[in-house]
Amino acid sequence: MVESASETIRSAPSGQNGVGSLSAQADGGGGAGTAGTAPAAGRDASGREAASGADSNGEMSPAELLHFQQQQALQVARQFLLQQASSLNSPGNNDSKQSASAVQVPVSVAMMSQQMLTPQQMQQILSPPQLQALLQQQQALMLQQLQEYYKKQQEQLHLQLLTQQQAGKQQPKEALGNKQLAFQQQLLQMQQLQQQHLLNLQRQGLVSLQPSQASGPLQALPQAAVCPTDLPQLWKGEGAPGQPAEDSGRQEGLDLASTAATATSFASPPKVSPPLSHHPLPNGQPTVLTSRRDSSSHEETPSSHPLYGHGECKWPGCETLCEDLGQFIKHLNTEHALDDRSTAQCRVQMQVVQQLEIQLAKESERLQAMMAHLHMRPSEPKPFSQPVTVSADPFPDGLVHPPTSAAAPVTPLRPPGLGSASLHGGGPARRRSSDKFCSPISSELAQNHEFYKNADVRPPFTYASLIRQAILETPDRQLTLNEIYNWFTRMFAYFRRNTATWKNAVRHNLSLHKCFVRVENVKGAVWTVDEREYQKRRPPKMTGSPTLVKNMISGLSYGALNASYQAALAESSFPLLSSPGMLNPGSASSLLPLSQDDMGAPGEPLPSNGSTSPPRLSPPQYSHQIQVKEEPAEAEEDRRPGPPLGAPNPSTVGPPEDRDLEEDLGAEDMS
DNA sequence: ATCGGATTAAACAGCA
């Protein structure tokens, strides 16, 4: 009647049958409708996007999401690292120098680290921009210090150089400048860092790199006695400049996974005898990363320079514009010649790299811990045949070995407890796996408690099931709205961060579902769960379809289901169901005032007798038959035949059953 | 293609 044509226009993409078009539903909704639609349309897109993110694209399970996030963080860090490293190495290509003298590195890392960000700070997950900002900060600070400090140390440096050369190790070829020495040293340090990192990875993150340890490589360097004969070879590999730092960096970034992966599995014997005194690498491949990068850049345009890109000098803090490579070279030689400043800057860069390494190690460690946690449960059959580890897993120990961060395959991860259902649920919010398959939310929740608590992934449960869980977890099975909110935020990181909409959804669900009953309490209103109502709505489709049930049972191992269900009962405070006695008038009433009401209520069929009232709840039942739908199974026994509930055979129409039940209890309930 | 459940958004009323 009302031609709310105006409204009509909006929606109706295709979503609902023609409703949209006709719709307008001017009918009752009137006010709400008009006002609501507009915003709703626009918001839906964004809102959903935020909430479901991956859903639309590729389906990701919560765990996959998490994994993905972690990988991204690591990649960013690694990319950064490689970029930094590339600029660090670049100077070396000017000439293939050799001679190595262990340059004493005066700058104490410890000192530096104090000036710089604390490990704790670094440890925080930084967004790329943040990371960059921090790095710049570090660089600035360190630069300052270095410049001052370096003057004092220069003498010492020269002295050492002389000493080295006199020792007969000096290379006749060309005189080595401090610059080269410094770079060599840095290179070595990089190698050490990389080794350390790899080692850490291989140790599955059990080795955490402490800030204090960070100075290890540096200080150990002198003693490590860079073997002069080794260095040349090292440098040789990087004779060619390679592509612009940026490009190479980018490339590395893209290729990071494989790079890292190869790094860990590389078997090629290193040319450099690992100087690292403390971390002997089993298969030693100290230079893998470096040499690999070098070699790749090696074949690249000789006309470019790692420190030159996009027409500007990439020297840290420089950014001088240079029209061409020639000009850049000139600039490099003049502005960044071997002097205090350049050397200091190199060190700074080195520090940056080191810090990144540390950060990377920490993130890797975290990732590994997370993955280890997620892989902890062998229970689930993996649908994916994808190998979890990259190549042969070199880890001998018995620990679970999640892929190392470096080599981490993109294997989809997911919370161990999650059933496949939740998996393809695609992640975001449309989950309800628990509802559908009767896989008890409590069990999954218990298993993945920590996961959901810390991972910002949306739990694969419906609001209704979550609310119910929250309520059932409490001793008296009742919660105020606010307490429910608190439970959500306490149990799920997701709800801690996505506060906008879910509260409304919770309220909406509380009101919408009959299974949630509001009870006036002394101190206000509390919400309780009417289990029967809840159970009623659970098996949406299974009810009438024997085939469905059959499929389900065959699909999910009965044993597993049963087990999980029992587990749920046990751990999840489902005393109501698990213990027959619970339904006794006394206790039941106190606990579930409402449900009690329903059952025994006014005139209603439900016997006040607890055991009988909830047919499907009777203990024997789930003990052998999952509750999957089985309310029918034995309900009838105690119950009067009348109610469809009792209908033993599934063929009996589902709807009636549902309806009846509803009427049975619903009546009172409604009132 | 359709249906029903779930989610999200929003309007609105009642209450402290």
Added chain:
DNA sequence: ATGCTGTTTAATCCGA
């Protein structure tokens, strides 16, 4: 007046 709570409607998505 404001914020919280609770109810309701509508749009949309998604799985069956």
